Amino acid sequence: DTAVSQTPKYLVTQMGNDKSIKCEQNLGHDTMYWYKQDSKKFLKIMFSYNNKELIINETVPNRFSPKSPDKAHLNLHINSLELGDSAVYFCASSQPPGGSKHFGDGTRLSIL
Amino acid sequence: AQSVTQLDSQVPVFEEAPVELRCNYSSSVSVYLFWYVQYPNQGLQLLLKYLSGSTLVKGINGFEAEFNKSQTSFHLRKPSVHISDTAEYFCAVSGAGGYQKVTFGTGTKLQVIP
Numbered sequence: 001d002t003a004v005s006q007t008p009k010y011l012v013t014q015m016g017n018d019k020s021i022k023c024e025q026n027l028g029h030d031t032m033y034w035y036k037q038d039s040k041k042f043l044k045i046m047f048s049y050n051n052k053e054l055i056i057n058e059t060v061p062n063r064f065s066p067k068s069p070d071k072a073h074l075n076l077h078i079n080s081l082e083l084g085d086s087a088v089y090f091c092a093s094s095q096p097p098g099g100s101k102h103f104g105d106g107t108r109l110s111i112l
Numbered sequence: 113a114q115s116v117t118q119l120d121s122q123v124p125v126f127e128e129a130p131v132e133l134r135c136n137y138s139s140s141v142s143v144y145l146f147w148y149v150q151y152p153n154q155g156l157q158l159l160l161k162y163l164s165g166s167t168l169v170k171g172i173n174g175f176e177a178e179f180n181k182s183q184t185s186f187h188l189r190k191p192s193v194h195i196s197d198t199a200e201y202f203c204a205v206s207g208a209g210g211y212q213k214v215t216f217g218t219g220t221k222l223q224v225i226p
Binding site: 040041042043044045090103104105 | 146150156200202212
């Protein structure tokens, strides 16, 4: 069983489109995250939810909207995609305090 | 606020040789420290973590790290590397206790040469 699964694995789309990425964890963790990894491998947190409540929102454009229907799921919707959105997006979960993060395998988003 | 510095962006090393990947952090509060590994086309995987107690922490795949509070360092070591250790390694820091944001370093690419 995959602990943190995200879909799709690859996403190729045109500028201006709207797309969603889904994430599910079966670890029973209370906290979930979205990270963006750029082409230089720099990993930056975007959002964090704890028990369905938003606790971190790191100066991410309003075009990005996370949604957590329950504590096992955290989806990411992106409106009006731009070239600079091309990156790998990772979902992760953890159980604070001090809990290590479990990452999904990433969604590779390419904007044409 | 906290920050993490991984001074080496790439570290080439011959197979079976020892390796040390450097990590320095800054924080005004007590910290938790982590090392993650990322293999190509995969997510990050925890190698080891320091929360409290013994400053020498052992992790998976034969890696270990030592927390040095006076030097604010958490360097990762392995006495003998294998080809399969070729990957990107990330150091990370968070404040200790409760919910704390984790800050990742910029990563070090370990290239094991046959």
